[in-house]
Amino acid sequence: MAVTATAVTAVGLAASPAAAAPTAAPTITATPALGTTCTVADLGTRHPYIKTTEVAPTITHFKGWYVTQGSTGSQSVTTTTQTTITVSVGLENKIEGGFGSEALGKVGTALGMSVKVDFTSTNSESSTVAWNFGQPGYYGVYKGTKKVTGTYGSLNCNRVQQGNGSWALQWVEGPGSGAFTTYTTLEEGAVRCEDTVPASSIMAKAKLLLDCGAPAAKAEHPAGAVAPTAEQNQGLLAQHPAPVAGTAAEQPKATGSSAPAIAVALNCEPGAYRIDVPGKVLNWSAPLLANDGVRLRESTFFSAHLDNWRLCNVSETNGVLEATLWNWGNGGCATVPANIANQEQAYLTTANCAEDDLQRFYVYRDVPGSSKVGLQNKYTGSMVGYDRYGDGELIRQYSSGRQDGTGTFTMTGV
Structure with a gap:
């Protein structure tokens, strides 16, 4: 897996690894309309x-x-x-x-x-x-x-x-x-x-x-x-x-298992990030198990960088970031499997980095000074979230996101 650690445009995410303080119950916008105000909890939702x-x-x-x-x-x-x-x-x-x-x-x-x-x-x-x-x-x-x-x-x-x-x-x-x-x-x-x-x-x-x-x-x-x-x-x-x-961005290319992707070189930022559940000790990590999914797990000394992610091939359009999420621990890229991409609650996993749209994610950010983000898969259009707060819980895609605020993460530099 060849990765070129070349600096790209700064993305304005917090560099401090400190965990965010526990937050109050999220407030979700009831009737969104273009140009109206939304809240931090809405970062992980879509309408x-x-x-x-x-x-x-x-x-x-x-x-x-x-x-x-x-x-x-x-x-x-x-x-x-x-x-x-x-x-x-x-x-x-x-x-x-x-x-x-x-x-x-x-x-x-x-x-x-x-x-x-x-x-x-x-x-x-x-x-x-x-x-x-x-x-x-x-x-x-x-x-x-x-x-x-x-x-x-x-x-x-x-x-x-x-x-x-x-x-x-x-x-x-x-x-x-x-x-x-x-x-x-x-x-x-x-x-x-x-x-x-x-x-x-x-x-x-x-x-x-x-x-x-x-x-x-x-x-x-x-x-x-x-x-x-x-x-x-x-x-x-x-x-x-x-x-x-x-x-x-709305149509899966295949209904069966796809062939292994051919690894490609990525232009990645030198720094790495943890994508955390806001105010919690669990982190987004991918165990070294074949065909396993990306899960919420506690970050420990033995995580071996499995909870560290780099942003690669970053671009920005109208304030929305687009990036590939490369896992430092296993050298794979976060993706939605092609054979289940059209399913609600399909889980995320990692695969050989191929710059497929299934491996590209939009990053929606809070105002500068905050590290809160929402994530959306480019190909399926679905938002990233989890169904239940618990160790080992799979990270999944939801067409509208999680309306209880569990689709908002904290992305902090390590």
């Missing part, structure tokens, strides 16, 4: 804000159905899938609360409509439509919804220099963005060629799929299902693609 939205009426199930003079009345029609819409937020393949649910909740509020905020798809809905056909004719029996897509950004707490030269903590636009997909409650019905329907409605989309040819041609069909038209077949072939998951 969405909606950047763009698009609403499109979409037919999810359809069947052409011919009703003769003697077959009117109530009938149950089993439709076929036309388009599948799956709820997704960024790289999440399930919505378990946190960032994903908060983002979709803000979508519904912004549009003034009820949208799905949990992981589901339109194929989970029944495909049977019960309808009372009052008169003979050629019908398009359908189920449909309003598909809602768009993009979101990330609100993070970071220090911002004021016009008078002082510093304050504010909600800023964090790096990276992502995309979401959801839909409204399904609507069902039947429409005829003779019907006048509102433009841009779900019913209008169903009528477009209906083969409204000459009435004489329709009369040749017996009562019941009609073979799909070319337009309908085209819709069936164009099944809903996999959910768009935004930028590279």
